[in-house]
Every structure is written in C-alpha cells, then in structure tokens.
Amino acid sequence: MADAPVVGVLALQGAFREHRRRLEQLGAEVREVRLPADLAGLQGLVIPGGESTTIGRLMTDYGLWEPVRALYRRGAALFGTCAGAILLAREVHGAPPQFGEQPGLELMDITVQRNAFGRQRESFQTELQVQGLEQPVPAMFIRAPVIERVGPEVEVLARQDEQVVLARQGRLLAASFHPELTPDPRIHRLFLELLPVAVTNS
Numbered sequence: 246m247a248d249a250p251v252v253g254v255l256a257l258q259g260a261f262r263e264h265r266r267r268l269e270q271l272g273a274e275v276r277e278v279r280l281p282a283d284l285a286g287l288q289g290l291v292i293p294g295g296e297s298t299t300i301g302r303l304m305t306d307y308g309l310w311e312p313v314r315a316l317y318r319r320g321a322a323l324f325g326t327c328a329g330a331i332l333l334a335r336e337v338h339g340a341p342p343q344f345g346e347q348p349g350l351e352l353m354d355i356t357v358q359r360n361a362f363g364r365q366r367e368s369f370q371t372e373l374q375v376q377g378l379e380q381p382v383p384a385m386f387i388r389a390p391v392i393e394r395v396g397p398e399v400e401v402l403a404r405q406d407e408q409v410v411l412a413r414q415g416r417l418l419a420a421s422f423h424p425e426l427t428p429d430p431r432i433h434r435l436f437l438e439l440l441p442v443a444v445t446n447s
C-alpha cells in the first residue's frame with residue numbers, strides 16, 4: 246500500500262479539529278501546525294476557517310508567513326477554507342479599517358470580499374454543483390467571503406448566487422464555505438488529489 250500522505254492543519258484558531266478528523270478519515274497522516282518547524286515534511290497544508298484577522302495576527306506572532314510561502318514553493322498544496330481562503334488571496338476587500346492592511350499569503354490570484362453574503366444571511370447551508378463532481382455537495386457558509394475576481398490561471402469550480410465560492414489554481418484550492426462541517430468528504434478528496442508525491446527539503 247502507498248504511504249499515507251502527510252498533511253498539516255494550521256491550528257492557531259478556528260475549525261482545525263474538524264479538518265483533522267476529516268483528513269484522517271480519508272487516510273492522511275495529519276499534523277497540527279503552530280510553529281514553522283511543524284511544516285517540515287508536509288505535502289499539503291489546510292488553512293481553516295475562523296477569523297482571518299485573528300489567524301493572521303497569530304501567523305505574524307509565530308513567524309509563519311514566509312515559512313508557509315516556502316512550503317508552497319517547495320511543491321506542497323494549500324487549501325484555504327473561508328478565513329483560510331481570505332489568507333491565500335492576493336487581494337482582500339472588506340477588512341475592518343482598525344486592523345490596517347490585512348496581511349496575507351498573497352499566493353492565489355484571486356480577490357476576496359469578506360463577509361459578502363450580508364448580515365441576514367450570515368450563515369446558511371445549501372447544495373453546490375461542483376465542477377467534476379456528479380452529485381451536488383452540501384456546503385455550510387458562515388459569514389463567508391466570496392471570490393469576486395479570479396486571475397487567468399484560476400479555475401472556477403463552484404458558484405453560489407452567481408458568486409465564485411470554490412476555485413483552484415494549480416496546487417492552491419480556496420473554498421468560501423466549510424467542507425469540514427458537513428459529512429461529505431469529496432472536497433477534501435479534491436484537495437488530497439492536488440498533493441505532490443513528495444516535497445523537496447529546501
């Protein structure tokens with residue numbers, strides 16, 4: 246049998262335990278990431294949902310920005326859900342002014358609008374038609390962002406209310422919703438398909 250893929254879940258704040266559980270159910274070896282040293286040997290990293298300004302602040306405190314970019318450059322795949330998608334984006338709209346410029350990985354050529362579904366629809370569950378999947382996927386949106394611009398390298402995988410909510414650029418996957426909070430494993434499986442066989446060490 247092939248070795249289990251080794252995947253990290255950024256475990257600073259937010260829904261990281263649910264991602265961990267789902268990835269383990271799919272056969273991955275999962276490591277919780279809090280410090281740059283925890284990134285060693287990972288083939289992929291999930292950046293969970295939560296609060297992007299809080300996760301961003303903690304990433305600054307723990308010195309994680311450049312090490313995560315370096316992990317990606319070495320060949321690893323990254324999957325951002327909700328707040329995590331905001332952190333992957335090259336450009337973010339709607340960050341509260343008191344936080345100043347929201348720091349981000351700026352790896353994926355998308356512009357994300359935070360809290361884009363408005364107060365009345367803060368949280369809702371729906372079914373999404375996802376490119377490449379036959380049956381619709383249940384999707385939970387919680388103060389979700391939308392992807393309001395995609396660059397030429399970005400493939401749109403799903404829309405909700407005509408807005409892009411799932412997109413892929415090579416080894417980068419961004420979801421506005423929380424696939425770890427519904428029982429369907431297919432979105433995590435999509436992510437595991439993006440993992441390289443191994444990453445380089447430097």
Ligand SMILES: NC(=O)CC[C@H](N)C(=O)O
Pocket residue numbers: 293294295296297298326327328329331359360387388389390
């Ligand atoms: N569920 C979530 O991750 C919400 C994201 C949150 N609104 C943010 O901007 O960070």
